[in-house]
Amino acid sequence: MPExxxxxxxxxxxxxxxxxxxxxxxTGGAGSMGSTGSTGSSLxxxxxxxxxxxxxxxxxxxxxxxxxxxxATQAKDYVSDKLSVAGDKIKELQNADLGExxxxxxxxxxxxxGQALLISAAVGMVLGLIIRGRR
Numbered sequence: 001m002p003e004x005x006x007x008x009x010x011x012x013x014x015x016x017x018x019x020x021x022x023x024x025x026x027t028g029g030a031g032s033m034g035s036t037g038s039t040g041s042s043l044x045x046x047x048x049x050x051x052x053x054x055x056x057x058x059x060x061x062x063x064x065x066x067x068x069x070x071x072a073t074q075a076k077d078y079v080s081d082k083l084s085v086a087g088d089k090i091k092e093l094q095n096a097d098l099g100e101x102x103x104x105x106x107x108x109x110x111x112x113x114g115q116a117l118l119i120s121a122a123v124g125m126v127l128g129l130i131i132r133g134r135r
Contacts, residue, residue, distance in 0.1 A: 093101070109116035
C-alpha cells in the first residue's frame with residue numbers, strides 16, 4: 001500500500017512527471033503526486049509564450065490600425081480636394097450666361113467632334129436609363 005493510504009496496484013508514480021503536458025489526474029486516482037506541480041510549471045511556460053504572442057499580435061494590430069488611419073486621412077483629403085473643385089465649377093456655371101455656355105459647347109464640338117459625339121451619346125444613355133427607371 002502506498003504512503004498516502006490509497007491502493008494503486010500496478011501503477012508506479014514518479015513525482016513531477018504526471019501531467020507535464022498540462023493535463024491533471026490522468027491515472028492514479030486520489031493520490032497522484034506531482035500532477036499539480038507539473039501543471040503549474042507547464043502553465044508558466046504556456047503563459048510566457050501566450051504573452052509574447054499576444055504582444056506581437058497587439059503590435060501588428062496597432063501597425064495595421066495606423067495604416068488604415070493614414071489611408072482614411074489620404075482619402076478624406078482627396079475627396080475634399082475634388083469636392084472643392086466641383087463646388088468651384090458649379091459656382092462658375094451658376095454665374096455664367098447660358099448663351100456663353102452654349103457658345104463654348106459649340107466651339108468644343110467644332111474642335112473635337114469625335115469626343116463631343118461620344119459625350120452626347122453617353123449623356124443620352126444615362127438620361128434614358130434614369131427616365132426608364134422611374135416608370
